[in-house]
Amino acid sequence: MIKNLFSRLLQGLVVLFVLFTLTFFLVKAMPGGPFQSEKAIPAHIKAKIEAYYGLDQPDWVQYYKQLGHFLAGDPGFSLRLEGRPVTQIISQAFPVSFQLGVVAMSIALLIGIPTGCIAAAKKNGLLDVGSMAFAMVGVCLPSFVIGPLLAETFGRSLKWFPAMVWDASSPQTWLLPAITLGLGTAAYVSRLTRAGMIETLSQDFVRTARAKGVPGWKILIRHCLRGGLIPAVAFIGPAFAGIVSGSVVIESIFQIPGLGRHFIKAIETQDAPVILASVLLYGSLVILANLFTDIAGVWLNPRLRSGKN
Amino acid sequence: MTTEKGSSLWKDAWLRLSHNKPAIFGLFVLITIFLSCTILPWIPGFLQDPNLPDLLGKNQPPSSAHPFGTDQLGRDIFSRVFYGGRISIAVGLITTLVSVTIGIVWGATAGYVGGRVDALMMRIVDTLYALPFLVIVILLAITIEAWTSKLTLWTVELIAGKGADRLAMEATRTWVEPLTTLVPLFIAIGALSWLTVSRIVRAQVQNVAKMDFVEAARSLGLGHLRILFRHILPNTLGPIIVYTTLTIPSVMLLEATLSFLGLGVKPPNSSWGILIKEGADAMLTNPYLLVFPSIALSSSLIALNFLGDGLRDALDPKSAK
Numbered sequence: 223m224i225k226n227l228f229s230r231l232l233q234g235l236v237v238l239f240v241l242f243t244l245t246f247f248l249v250k251a252m253p254g255g256p257f258q259s260e261k262a263i264p265a266h267i268k269a270k271i272e273a274y275y276g277l278d279q280p281d282w283v284q285y286y287k288q289l290g291h292f293l294a295g296d297p298g299f300s301l302r303l304e305g306r307p308v309t310q311i312i313s314q315a316f317p318v319s320f321q322l323g324v325v326a327m328s329i330a331l332l333i334g335i336p337t338g339c340i341a342a343a344k345k346n347g348l349l350d351v352g353s354m355a356f357a358m359v360g361v362c363l364p365s366f367v368i369g370p371l372l373a374e375t376f377g378r379s380l381k382w383f384p385a386m387v388w389d390a391s392s393p394q395t396w397l398l399p400a401i402t403l404g405l406g407t408a409a410y411v412s413r414l415t416r417a418g419m420i421e422t423l424s425q426d427f428v429r430t431a432r433a434k435g436v437p438g439w440k441i442l443i444r445h446c447l448r449g450g451l452i453p454a455v456a457f458i459g460p461a462f463a464g465i466v467s468g469s470v471v472i473e474s475i476f477q478i479p480g481l482g483r484h485f486i487k488a489i490e491t492q493d494a495p496v497i498l499a500s501v502l503l504y505g506s507l508v509i510l511a512n513l514f515t516d517i518a519g520v521w522l523n524p525r526l527r528s529g530k531n
Numbered sequence: 532m533t534t535e536k537g538s539s540l541w542k543d544a545w546l547r548l549s550h551n552k553p554a555i556f557g558l559f560v561l562i563t564i565f566l567s568c569t570i571l572p573w574i575p576g577f578l579q580d581p582n583l584p585d586l587l588g589k590n591q592p593p594s595s596a597h598p599f600g601t602d603q604l605g606r607d608i609f610s611r612v613f614y615g616g617r618i619s620i621a622v623g624l625i626t627t628l629v630s631v632t633i634g635i636v637w638g639a640t641a642g643y644v645g646g647r648v649d650a651l652m653m654r655i656v657d658t659l660y661a662l663p664f665l666v667i668v669i670l671l672a673i674t675i676e677a678w679t680s681k682l683t684l685w686t687v688e689l690i691a692g693k694g695a696d697r698l699a700m701e702a703t704r705t706w707v708e709p710l711t712t713l714v715p716l717f718i719a720i721g722a723l724s725w726l727t728v729s730r731i732v733r734a735q736v737q738n739v740a741k742m743d744f745v746e747a748a749r750s751l752g753l754g755h756l757r758i759l760f761r762h763i764l765p766n767t768l769g770p771i772i773v774y775t776t777l778t779i780p781s782v783m784l785l786e787a788t789l790s791f792l793g794l795g796v797k798p799p800n801s802s803w804g805i806l807i808k809e810g811a812d813a814m815l816t817n818p819y820l821l822v823f824p825s826i827a828l829s830s831s832l833i834a835l836n837f838l839g840d841g842l843r844d845a846l847d848p849k850s851a852k
Binding site for chain 2 (some may be wrong): 240244245248249364367370374463466467469474475485486500504505507508512
């Protein structure tokens with residue numbers, strides 16, 4: 223297990239390196255240059271930036287320079303925003319996105335797992351069909367349709383929530399964006415939980431428990447939940463990656479000042495250091511989520527524990 | 532006396548599929564949407580010019596002249612939805628074709644050759660899997676613009692002739708541009724999204740390669756390529772078809788997302804993603820602008836998913852619950 227974990231971490235580092243290289247050269251190949259925006263930056267700042275990144279040297283020299291900066295943990299300065307340090311930009315924007323992502327993931331699990339369980343317990347019942355129809359709609363309605371509709375209905379018409387404002391200190395303003403972001407994932411989690419629970423409920427030990435007179439809800443929660451959750455837990459890694467990607471879209475729908483919006487802005491202005499730093503951050507999050515998924519999978523499924531995979 | 536008639540796998544599958552109501556419903560919806568988006572724009576006079584502004588008839592609700600109403604420039608939404616659908620569908624099909632082709636070749640090679648080659652190829656797949664997909668696609672969409680804008684210029688000059696007047700150039704440009712900007716981008720996206728197909732095909736090929744008839748083919752002296760493509764791959768078609776029907780909606784969704792972010796199809800051309808974005812921006816003044824393109828996109832996605840699930844049950848009875 224420890225050995226497996228170690229090799230996964232090593233693989234993660236390789237992924238980050240590939241990601242860095244890919245992003246660096248993709249940004250280099252973009253049309254135009256970083257200093258073409260209408261807002262001119264002061265000459266001394268421009269000179270400082272050019273020296274730091276070696277912008278007057280060939281691409282591969284810049285690549286090694288930049289790689290060195292990142293390995294040393296200092297991604298440098300933004301090429302716009304008056305040369306602000308990248309770490310400062312990210313440390314301001316990331317908590318916002320993280321908050322949004324965590325709330326969205328919690329919503330997805332809190333909706334997905336119970337509806338999946340109920341659907342499995344009452345297979346082909348009204349609730350089953352209803353929740354599966356909901357899951358289907360959740361999979362097929364893109365967030366950029368749901369988002370504006372929710373904002374319009376619950377924000378502007380019913381005035382239950384403030385629409386299109388983001389205030390880190392008031393949870394009310396998080397809810398609509400987080401629901402929009404989490405709904406698709408909730409639908410998937412629900413389908414997977416249903417499949418896993420149906421599989422577990424058909425096993426012999428459930429029949430034994432029934433014969434002994436254990437009440438239905440207790441069988442569901444005490445006997446089956448752990449086994450039935452395995453498919454849903456295996457999906458948490460990809461789901462988290464989806465939420466990370468989705469946050470880029472949601473932040474531009476709801477105008478949330480998070481990392482996603484900085485990322486899109488940075489791409490529009492070819493702000494290479496900010497692009498690189500955010501891509502690497504997104505990449506590490508996905509890798510960590512996958513690692514967590516593996517560990518949780520082993521914890522839930524003792525058959526994986528023997529050491530041989 | 533009745534004679535016993537053999538029934539092929541495909542006939543069985545069709546029989547199972549035709550009993551699956553959601554799947555048949557999905558198939559029907561898909562055929563309707565597909566035919567109307569491909570045929571209607573070609574019937575002269577049936578649809579209005581999707582890019583023709585009408586400053587006197589802005590933001591109109593649905594009427595007999597404009598079945599879906601008009602947008603903030605007075606353009607007919609009905610014809611914009613169908614013209615946009617043409618692009619969305621084309622993008623979905625091209626990308627899926629590229630990704631499935633690469634996935635089949637990669638997965639079949641890994642599964643058939645096995646050993647170290649297999650381990651290396653699958654390790655590459657694992658590595659690519661761990662990349663944040665949408666983030667890479669967004670980067671790619673911007674980068675590829677440098678090449679596609681040159682390609683557009685070149686193609687327009689080629690078709691309209693080098694010294695053509697401005698008007699003719701513009702006219703050619705309106706229909707050339709969506710092709711030259713989108714096709715390269717979505718071929719590139721297809722080239723990034725073959726990972727799941729390759730895993731499925733590899734697993735299938737590994738299973739089939741162990742069977743006796745493959746041994747028999749080998750003892751007849753057939754070459755590896757012939758065994759792989761003529762004898763093994765046809766037996767893995769079921770899961771491939773299922774996965775293909777499920778890939779198309781995810782690609783169409785990706786196109787819509789990119790267009791929504793302003794990175795895919797560029798106005799004045801329309802795709803469902805662009806139309807939804809315009810609708811979301813103008814939701815307060817004219818909700819129809821959001822409603823009709825959303826219905827078009829979502830009903831295609833739902834139909835494709837129903838069909839995909841139905842095909843899975845029909846072609847791969849073992850995996851059905």
